[in-house]
Amino acid sequence: MKIVVDANVPAAEACLGELGEVVRVPGREIEAATVRDADALVVRSITQVDASLIAEARAIGSPLRFVGTCTIGTDHVDEQALADHGIGFSSAPGCNAEAVVDYVLASLSTLAERQGWRLAERRVGIVGVGNVGGRLLGRLTAMSIDCLACDPPRVEAESIEAEGPEGLPGFHDLDTLIDECDVLCLHTPLVREGPHATHHLLDAQRIAALAPGTVLLNAGRGDCVDGRALRQRLAGQGDLTAVLDVWEHEPAIDAALADLAEIATPHVAGYSLDGKLRGTHQIYRALAHHVGLPARLTMDDLAPPPPVARLVLDSGLSPEEALRLCMRVVHDTRRDHDSLHREARRQGMAKGFDDCRARYPLRREFATLEIGLREGAREWAALLAGAGFRVDMA
Numbered sequence: 366m367k368i369v370v371d372a373n374v375p376a377a378e379a380c381l382g383e384l385g386e387v388v389r390v391p392g393r394e395i396e397a398a399t400v401r402d403a404d405a406l407v408v409r410s411i412t413q414v415d416a417s418l419i420a421e422a423r424a425i426g427s428p429l430r431f432v433g434t435c436t437i438g439t440d441h442v443d444e445q446a447l448a449d450h451g452i453g454f455s456s457a458p459g460c461n462a463e464a465v466v467d468y469v470l471a472s473l474s475t476l477a478e479r480q481g482w483r484l485a486e487r488r489v490g491i492v493g494v495g496n497v498g499g500r501l502l503g504r505l506t507a508m509s510i511d512c513l514a515c516d517p518p519r520v521e522a523e524s525i526e527a528e529g530p531e532g533l534p535g536f537h538d539l540d541t542l543i544d545e546c547d548v549l550c551l552h553t554p555l556v557r558e559g560p561h562a563t564h565h566l567l568d569a570q571r572i573a574a575l576a577p578g579t580v581l582l583n584a585g586r587g588d589c590v591d592g593r594a595l596r597q598r599l600a601g602q603g604d605l606t607a608v609l610d611v612w613e614h615e616p617a618i619d620a621a622l623a624d625l626a627e628i629a630t631p632h633v634a635g636y637s638l639d640g641k642l643r644g645t646h647q648i649y650r651a652l653a654h655h656v657g658l659p660a661r662l663t664m665d666d667l668a669p670p671p672p673v674a675r676l677v678l679d680s681g682l683s684p685e686e687a688l689r690l691c692m693r694v695v696h697d698t699r700r701d702h703d704s705l706h707r708e709a710r711r712q713g714m715a716k717g718f719d720d721c722r723a724r725y726p727l728r729r730e731f732a733t734l735e736i737g738l739r740e741g742a743r744e745w746a747a748l749l750a751g752a753g754f755r756v757d758m759a
């Protein structure tokens with residue numbers, strides 16, 4: 366079996382190589398001719414697997430029978446076209462959700478430090494309460510931070526009313542979150558049509574309705590926010606703080622908007638090694654199942670030990686300082702912001718954006734760091750455990 370795999374999929378030889386011959390191709394260069402004699406195609410989000418690619422591939426005799434994307438998002442894949450040609454499909458739901466939550470907490474902690482506020486005194490609105498938003502809600506709630514949630518499709522499907530699921534807070538509409546929250550985090554997929562379409566979910570009118578001082582964080586998909594309207598508000602009034610990981614027109618994103626965002630990163634919120642390996646592993650299992658082969662490798666076979674496994678804390682810090690210190694040992698979104706701006710200046714935006722992603726440094730998840738708390742630091746246990754670290758008494 367020949368498996369064409371995006372060059373940025375880690376561990377493909379070790380994992381997918383068990384099932385067939387792996388041929389690497391840069392994601393932006395994958396086209397119909399690339400899969401002329403391939404049985405399977407494994408992509409990430411930058412490859413548009415659309416109806417024309419599939420139809421052309423079939424027209425030139427491609428035997429393609431499976432497409433996998435090692436990502437959560439699926440808006441780059443025409444699932445109907447695959448089904449119409451009898452091609453199996455799988456994505457990797459939830460694979461990098463923990464990494465995105467790490468990114469959100471690390472970014473908010475940096476903003477709190479820069480702007481002199483405490484997260485404990487802010488109310489956070491979460492839009493899209495699936496694998497990412499649900500985990501974010503869980504961690505913030507465990508850190509005793511006040512949250513409001515918005516997810517109309519879930520409300521409709523699960524008849525959630527005033528009482529939320531699993532003892533979580535009730536769900537509200539987006540305009541209530543806009544009115545009542547200090548921080549608004551978007552974790553919605555890109556859905557172009559239907560009653561719950563998310564294209565420009567935050568349109569000019571909703572952006573205008575955000576109260577001065579609001580923090581807007583988008584780690585869902587760039588097209589969920591009207592970037593032009595956001596740029597105008599930031600440039601004209603300068604009274605919002607934007608944290609943007611995803612953008613319209615990636616990789617050729619709006620450089621002026623990137624300059625105005627307090628934290629601007631090149632779509633790397635989910636880029637932990639753990640998250641990427643989970644993505645590869647989920648697709649390996651799905652392909653093995655599809656072709657009737659055993660999938661022998663486990664995640665433990667793929668993930669190396671973390672470079673920093675344990676940290677012991679003594680007294681002498683505030684809880685916020687202790688939390689920030691632990692987060693920055695694992696992940697510092699200021700570094701991602703600086704890399705994007707540096708590479709955009711050096712190579713131009715589109716090349717710099719892609720280059721930062723292709724050469725992303727090793728990053729692990731908060732859960733890989735064990736924190737030992739000595740006498741005097743033990744009161745931080747609930748906060749640090751709530752944020753996602755493994756905590757014990759040293």
Ligand SMILES: NC(=O)c1ccc[n+]([C@@H]2O[C@H](COP(=O)([O-])OP(=O)(O)OC[C@H]3O[C@@H](n4cnc5c(N)ncnc54)[C@H](O)[C@@H]3O)[C@@H](O)[C@H]2O)c1
Nearest residue numbers: 437438493494495496497516518553554561584585634635
């Ligand atoms: N920045 C990154 O690196 C990164 C990483 C992972 C995922 N993502 C993006 O985040 C999205 C969400 O990821 P997930 O794992 O939570 O997906 P998910 O499918 O588990 O959850 C998405 C949730 O959004 C809800 N939703 C859909 N339309 C909505 C609307 N109009 N208003 C409010 N909620 C709505 C859905 O009901 C669902 O509960 C992905 O589709 C992907 O596009 C980005």
Ligand SMILES: O=C(O)[C@H](O)[C@H](O)COP(=O)(O)O
Nearest residue numbers: 409410411436437438635636
């Ligand atoms: O949908 C996802 O899983 C994320 O957006 C993912 O991080 C995208 O990364 P890419 O496929 O572009 O490397």
